[in-house]
Amino acid sequence: MDAPTPHPCRPRPRVVLTFPGQGAQHARMAAGLYGVSKSFTSTMDHAFDAFGPAGRTLREGWLAATPPAAFDDISYAQPLLYAVNCAMGAMVTEAGLRPDVLLGHSVGELAAATLAGVFSFDCGLRYLSEYIGVYRHAPRGGMLAVAASPREVEAHLVPGVVIGAVNAPRQVLLSAPEEALADVEAALRGAGITCSRARALQPFHHPVMRDVVTTYAGLLTRPPLHPPHTTLYSAYTGQELANELATDWQFWTGQPAEPVLFGPTLEHLLSSGPHLLVEAGPGQSLTALARRTPAVARGDAKALALLPARAGEPDADIEAVRAALKQLATCGCDPLSPDF
Template sequence: MGVGLYRAHPGFRTRMDEVLGLWRAHGFDLRADWLAARTGPETDGPRTAQPLLFALDWAVGRTVLDAGVRPAALLGHSVGEVAAATLAGLFDLTDSVALMADRISQLDGTPPGGMLAVQASPDEVAPYTTDEVVVGAVNAPRQVLLAGPEEGLRTAQQKLRADGFTCRRARALNPFHSPVLTEAALRALPLLASVPVRRPRLVLHSAYEPGPLTYERARDPRFWALQPARPVLFGPALDLLLAEREVVLAEAGPGQGLTVLARRHPRVARGGSRAVGLLLARPGTPEAEREAFDRALAELSDAPAEPAADATAQASRPVRAGLQAGLTRLRPGTGAPVPADSE
């Protein structure tokens, strides 16, 4: 995803080369597999999927900022929250890549597991959860993901299907966003405690603790360390973001899974706010990907960066807000959001 834009957009290519170079310095040589669009167990694993998700999120978002667009707020999803924090200025890019590389190494060797997408509410899936199999993400009122060890997740899937629920396994190879990862996640604390956290230049919303992320909270290393073991509450976070004002939501990550979720939100579906994807839902030609990016960028450029002083007179002009992808993408041929193949 994004390879066509890489070939057609010099600015994006420069930013992608920048972040891929930093990953390579930490032993993650991602370029060849990404440009060749290789898939399989190795590319689905966290050592490839998570760095590429971060790289795409950051490079697309940075290209938008380079064009002079200033978002009113940023909201990340899973790995996308670290990318959003970097774009907002909390972390330096070099530090962010080092933190993500350390996170991945700490999680290496954790028990096998995965994630299960279920078309149900958190309350409906509660009877199927255990101490280890938990709700790992709430993406919408009836779009949740269970996370946990392999055996427990398989049992939950069998019971859910027997009771008539629609569910589907992601190709995630780790039980992301479940307490099973707590011990491993906390091993990232020493490096996190040593990294400078700057006051953000942009408003950052959190999908782990829905609402604007304060500078004081962002300076707590445990907040970042525990993210792989905590649930992603993207749906509630989006509710709060859309409740503030009318916005143009722009998804900066691969696919348009978050765009689809956002368009189903009542405040978007009724026509007040809008949602656009900066990348195509599926890989396209360089020309098609450049055209789609330029079209989305033009829509963002037409929206004011900050709420107007005369809120009544300007109520019909949505401001810009950014979405950083991380967990969902489109299921080919259906347009339905499902978990991505990584986290």
């Protein structure tokens, strides 16, 4: 009897930790892990302590069953997203997960950079605190999620509106001060194009933010930066982040004025071989985007989220993380040992 023909071994997929940005925040995001996971809890408490009196307000708003009216404002959403993303990253890496690549969306890129060692968690918290003080001078506005391609959307843009993010071939975010955003929303709806307001109260990734940071740049400290020790992809450059950019504070301070190219960046990353995408932050928005890519459709990549899509029962976060970690073991990762 002939021996069976050996099949070439499928290469181990590269593990990619992804971190969501503005719009992913929701009441009690990942709060089910607070007081349960030691690493998650200590990271969150460290953040609240670092923000001083404002940290107590952040903690209360985060844990409240009904979030405060300002929860989507930069003063709440950005520090909480950064802290939760970093806490989730710390929890899974301490459990034994060794990511090969880090990728974030908007403020999620700051968390990715922290885990890559570009700057410390304390440095990131200090920068965010100053950043919030600067960008509170930005005009009120927001972002509009549009189910259309960039080319389709461009035909309906009105003065003052820009494409602030390209998340997928037919999913873009428009950014503008409030009056212009209302005008373009009406124009798109009139043309039969589906759109909805994103959870943001500032026009992130709009050139008007550049004027703000130029005016108040002197208020931002710039501690030393370091080349990433883990491969770091940037949704602003669309590719692996070069050391010279990673160590340039102008690159980081300019991000709120630059468009996020998460969709094209993800496509570029997935073109380099098999990958396992793990969303380490609130919700499942990046996982949903990843599952629409050709690489996932072909089976060349997989995408999973550590947390539920939205807040649920008190144990939902713990159960979701446990289920995700078990799934990782079936995808080629070493067994993980969470601290709960």
